[in-house]
Amino acid sequence: MRPKISILLPVRDAERTLKTTLSSISRQRMDEWECLVLDDGSKDRSLEIARAAADRDPRFRVHPGEARGLIHTLNEGLKWAESDLIARMDADDWMHRDRLLAQSSLLESHLELDAVGCFVRTFPRQSLQDGRRRYEEWLHSLTDPETLWRNRFIECPVAHPTLMIRREKLLELKYHDRGWPEDFDLMLRLLRKGPCVGMVQKRLLGWRDQPERLSRVDTRYALAEFTRCRAWHLSEDFLAAHSTFSLWGHGRTGRALRKALETLGRTCSMIVDVHPRRIGESIRGALVISPDALPTHIQDPMIVSVAGAGPRKEIRTALAAKGYREGIDFVCAA
Numbered sequence: 001m002r003p004k005i006s007i008l009l010p011v012r013d014a015e016r017t018l019k020t021t022l023s024s025i026s027r028q029r030m031d032e033w034e035c036l037v038l039d040d041g042s043k044d045r046s047l048e049i050a051r052a053a054a055d056r057d058p059r060f061r062v063h064p065g066e067a068r069g070l071i072h073t074l075n076e077g078l079k080w081a082e083s084d085l086i087a088r089m090d091a092d093d094w095m096h097r098d099r100l101l102a103q104s105s106l107l108e109s110h111l112e113l114d115a116v117g118c119f120v121r122t123f124p125r126q127s128l129q130d131g132r133r134r135y136e137e138w139l140h141s142l143t144d145p146e147t148l149w150r151n152r153f154i155e156c157p158v159a160h161p162t163l164m165i166r167r168e169k170l171l172e173l174k175y176h177d178r179g180w181p182e183d184f185d186l187m188l189r190l191l192r193k194g195p196c197v198g199m200v201q202k203r204l205l206g207w208r209d210q211p212e213r214l215s216r217v218d219t220r221y222a223l224a225e226f227t228r229c230r231a232w233h234l235s236e237d238f239l240a241a242h243s244t245f246s247l248w249g250h251g252r253t254g255r256a257l258r259k260a261l262e263t264l265g266r267t268c269s270m271i272v273d274v275h276p277r278r279i280g281e282s283i284r285g286a287l288v289i290s291p292d293a294l295p296t297h298i299q300d301p302m303i304v305s306v307a308g309a310g311p312r313k314e315i316r317t318a319l320a321a322k323g324y325r326e327g328i329d330f331v332c333a334a
Contacts, residue, residue, distance in 0.1 A: 001032065002082060002083070003032050003033050003034040003059070003082055003083045004030070004032035004033065004083055004084070004085065004104060005030075005032065005033040005034075005083050005085045005086075005087050005100055005104055005164070006033070006034050006035075006036060006081035006082060006083040006085070006086050006087070006167070007025060007033060007034065007035040007036065007086075007087045007088075007089050007100075008036055008038065008074055008077045008078065008081065008086060008087070008088055008089070009021070009025075009035055009036060009037050009038060009089045009090070009091060010038045010040055010070055010073045010074060010077070010090070010091065011037055011038060011039050011040065011042060011046050011050065011091040012039070012040040012041060012042050012046070012067070012091075013042050013043060013044045013046060014042070014044075014046050014091035014092060015042075015044040015045040015046050015049060016092075017091060017092040017093075017208065018046055018049045018050065018091050019049055019053075020094050021089065021090070021091050021092065021093060021094055022035075022037075022049070022050070022053045022060065023094075024094035024095045024096075024097075024206075025060075025089070025095060026053070026057055026060075027097045028095070028097055028099070028100045028101070029097050029098055029100075029101050030100050030101040030104070033059060033083075033087075033100055034059050034060075034061060034081075034082060034083065035059060035060045035061065035089075036061050036063060036077045036080055036081060037050040037053075037054070037060060037061065037062045037063065038063050038065065038073045038074070038076065038077040039062065039063065039064045039065055040065055040066075040067055040068060040069065040070065040073045041065065041066050041067025041068070046091070047062065047064060050062045061080070063076075063077065063080065069177075070175075070182065071175045071176070071177045071182050072177075074175050074182075075174055075175050078167075078170060078171065078174070081167060083167060084166065084167050084168075085104055085107060085164055085165070085166060085167065086164065086165050086166075086167050086170050087099075087100060087103070087163070087164045088160055088161055088162070088163040088164075088165075089161055090160075090161040090208075092208045092210065093161050093205055093206055093207055093208050094205070094206040095204060095205055095206075096202075096203070096204040096205065096206075098202070098204060099118065099162075099204035099205065100164075102118070102200045102202060102204060103116050103118060103164040103200055103204075104164065106198055106200055107164065107166070107198075110198060112196065113145065113196055113197065113198045114165060114166055114169045114190060114196045114197065115158070115163060115164060115165035115166065115169065115190060115196070115197045115198075116163075116164050116165075116197065116198040116199060116200060117139075117157075117158035117159060117162040117163055117164075117197065117198075117199050117200070118162045118199065118200040118201075118202060118203070118204040118205060119139065119140050119162075119199070119200070119201060119202055119203040119204065119205075120136060120139065120159045120162060120203060120204075120205045120206070120207040121203045121205070121206050121207065122136050122207045122208075122209050123206055123207070123208060123209065124208075124209070127209070128209060129209075132209055134309075135155060136207075138151075138154070138155065138309060139157070139158075139159060140201075141309070142157050142199055143199055143201055144198070144199070145195035145196065145197060145198050145199075146195045148191075148195065148197055148198075148199060149191055149194060149195035149196075149197070149327070150326055150327055150331075150332070151332065152187065152188060152191045153188075153230055153233070153234060153238075153331055153332065153333035153334075154312075154332055154333065154334045155184075155226075155334075156181065156183050156184040156187055157187060157191075157197070158183075158187055158197060158199075159205065159207055160183035161205055161207060162204070162205045163183075165190075169190070173186060173189050173190060176189075178229070178232075179220055179225060179228075180220055180225040180226065180228055180229035181220060181221050181225065181226060181229060182220070184226065184229050184230075185229055185233075188229070188230075188233040188237070189233075192233075192236070192237050224256070227256045227257055227260050228260055230257065230260075230333055231257055231260035231261045231263075231264060232260075232264065234261065234266075234303065234331075234333060235261065235264045235265075235266055238301060238303075238331050239261075239266055239301060242266070242300065242301055243265065243266060243267060244266070244267045244268070244269045244300045245261070245266055245267075245268060245269065245300050245301050245302065245303055246268070246269055246270040246271070246272070246286075246299065246300045246301070246302045246303070247268050247270070247271050247272070247286070247302070247303050247305060248271075248272040248273075248291075248302060248303070248304045248305065248306065248315060248330075249272070249273065249304060249305045249306040250271050250273050250275075250278070250283065250288070251306070251307070253305050253306065253307050253334050254271075254305035254306070257303065257305045257333060258284075258305075262284075267285070268283075268284065268285075268286040269285075269286055269299070269300050270286055270287055270288075270289060270299070270300065271283055271286045271287070271288045271289070272288075272289055272290070272291055272294055272302075273288050273289075273290070274290065274291065291315075291318060294318075294319075294322060296322050296323055298323070298324060298329050301329060301330065301331075302319070302324065302329060302330035302331075303330070303331060303332075303333050304316075304319075304330055304331070304332045304333070304334075305332075305333055305334055306332075306334060307334050312332050312334070315332075316332070
């Protein structure tokens with residue numbers, strides 16, 4: 001029988017965690033899946049563990065390979081997938097037994113959606129840093145396609161190991177290697193068309209946080225690369241028809257984004273800031289004004305680059321009171 005879901009599972013030197021990952025997949029409530037175990041040049045017992053799982057359950061298909069990197073491995077694996085739905089999984093995580101059923105059901109009942117994610121439980125909790133806790137909390141606030149779309153420039157709005165996406169859409173977009181986070185890049189290209197990504201509001205993935213995780217050790221996931229990725233997509237999306245923009249917030253986050261946008265030919269025309277000593281100054285030709293002086297007549301599109309969900313909520317309320325429409329007149333990008 002043709003499987004309903006193809007799971008792309010890249011693996012490199014994951015012998016410590018791979019058994020748990022494969023076991024969580026084998027316990028899924030639905031049976032119509034295949035799991036492509038995509039080895040990326042492992043030097044430990046990962047291949048041995050994967051092949052043993054395939055001997056017990058032929059739905060696991062093992063593809064050995066040389067060390068070519070995550071992006072190449074995922075794009076190669078996509079060629080071998082036989083299903084209409086593609087699910088991502090990492091070799092150090094585990095999935096709840098309802099994950100595949102819940103996500104595929106949402107896609108089947110909402111044909112307007114190209115992809116879905118789900119909530120996560122990051123572990124181990126005792127060593128979890130504040131930044132990761134805040135990110136998990138923020139992910140769980142993205143409960144519907146419209147909210148997820150409005151927040152797309154803040155962080156990657158779907159934890160990538162939770163992604164389930166229609167095969168034809170992933171074949172169209174593929175994974176790109178631009179030196180920045182491939183998951184954030186994929187989501188921003190996908191969401192350029194509008195609200196097309198949904199969310200199963202249940203914690204259906206155990207997301208392991210460990211010092212050697214790729215997102216911690218690979219330079220493509222450094223803060224500067226996230227900023228570069230965010231700026232490039234802003235210039236291709238929200239600012240595509242504009243050479244100038246206004247900016248709310250000129251702290252470390254806002255300054256970095258302004259500089260990244262300047263390298264792409266976008267000029268900041270006005271800065272909204274609450275720092276009293278900055279009001280009335282000019283920063284690279286951009287006049288600094290207070291929030292009270294914000295004009296009701298919308299001139300250049302505005303980027304709100306302020307860290308923290310609380311301050312962003314206040315700014316959104318203030319802009320809405322002035323008649324600014326989120327997604328049209330302004331976006332949040334932190």
